[in-house]
Amino acid sequence: MIRYNFNKKVGGNNMKIEKQKIYDITIDTFYDIIGSILYAAGIYTFALSANFAPGGISGLSIIINFFTKIPIGVCSLLLNIPIIIISYKVLGKWFLVKSLKTMVISAFFMDVVFPLIPIYSGNPILAAVFAGVLSGAGLALIYMRNSSTGGTDFLILSVRKKAPHLSIGQITIAIDGCVILLGGLVFGTIDAVLLGIIMTISSSTIIDKIMSGFEAGKMAMVITNHGKEIADVIGKEVGRGVTIMNVTGAFSGESRQMLMCACSKSQVYNLRRIVSTIDPTAMTMISSFDEAFGLGFKDNLID
Structure with a gap:
């Protein structure tokens, strides 16, 4: 009787799968780190000192920080807790787990690393532009590995699944617009609204260019x-x-x-x-x- 040993083949396949998982986790973490550095540089180094709030959870975190001095990264994590609970069934466990890892890494750089670096205190328009460019580049790298910094990303994807007739652009404009207007009320100037719009446009443009390429x-x-x-x-x-x-x-x-x-x-x-x-x-x-x-x-x- 001829006996075939399938264990070696199965074991080899399992080893390949494990190596692929390790490789994917390593690349995901690398993108998370670089993306979080760029994102934190945009928000903390440029946006925080310019007295305006960009759209999304980062904007709400800046507003809360303005009143309470709670670190921006901690604010973002706390604000994300109810959003994660709401979005859990819609977006799935794996996406949320990956995003949670990204959020923790981002909060670390936002609250621990970048407070050690001098912030930009020059022209507010330049601050808004560079905040958008850097944060947009960071978010694009994170999105490329199917992860997220949480916040309005979860809300947008959840609303999109529940109401597919609405475009992502429409949902984003509605949510970010409310936060930017709130920032204008908090900081008490129309400039805060305009700077928030400038940053949002800069960030969206960079995300689109990196995600779809510069080879137009x-x-x-x-x-x-x-x-x-x-x-x-x-x-x-x-x-x-x-x-x-x-x-x-x-x-x-x-x-x-x-x-x-x-x-x-x-x-x-x-x-x-x-x-x-x-x-x-x-x-x-x-x-x-x-x-x-x-x-x-x-x-x-x-x-």
């Missing part, structure tokens, strides 16, 4: 009767590949060709020149994209 480009779609000819010239002069599809006009019933070409912003002018030279009657549509992956663009692989 243009997508050209051309409807023409000279598809092959235009595609050949674009390939030679612009150095971009072109996809050709046969299409039919709904009104005219005529069969034509549609070219689709992804290119950089600087290549759009040459592409349009080629199209207009070969077929002046062609319809050319130019749109934007955040990133492109594949041959001729960024690698498709994700670590």
Whole structure:
């Protein structure tokens, strides 16, 4: 009788799984640390001394700190407790556990490390811009590892699941707007509201850029009767590949060709020149994209 020993294979697979878990936890923690440093630098070093409140739990923590002097990180953790309880069933255990780890690391840098570093006390507008840039970069790194600093992130995701017809942008504007307006009342100036808006816009822009990439480009779609000819010239002069599809006009019933070409912003002018030279009657549509992956663009692989 031939006996097969499956234990070695199963044990090997378990070892691979354990190594992958250790690797994931290590990378998660590394991103948490770097993200928390940037986030704490934005909130504590720049926003705290400028007398304004950004949106979210960080804004509420700054307002509470203004009255009570309770450390911002501790405030954030305390404010997150009821939010975690409310969001537990909606968001799931694993996401909340990861986020709790991130919140503790963030609170450590906010309350222990950065109070040892001199804060910025210069131009309030510069403070708002750099607070947004640094905190946005930190949050983006944390989001990239499927974690969160808690607070309004939990509320936004929970509301989104319960009311999918509302966009994340609408929910964010509603929640952050209320906190920013409250900050204006607390600090007693319209500047506090404007600075809060500046920081929120800066932070959102940086998050979007990091999450979707800085490799924005243009997508050209051309409807023409000279598809092959235009595609050949674009390939030679612009150095971009072109996809050709046969299409039919709904009104005219005529069969034509549609070219689709992804290119950089600087290549759009040459592409349009080629199209207009070969077929002046062609319809050319130019749109934007955040990133492109594949041959001729960024690698498709994700670590």
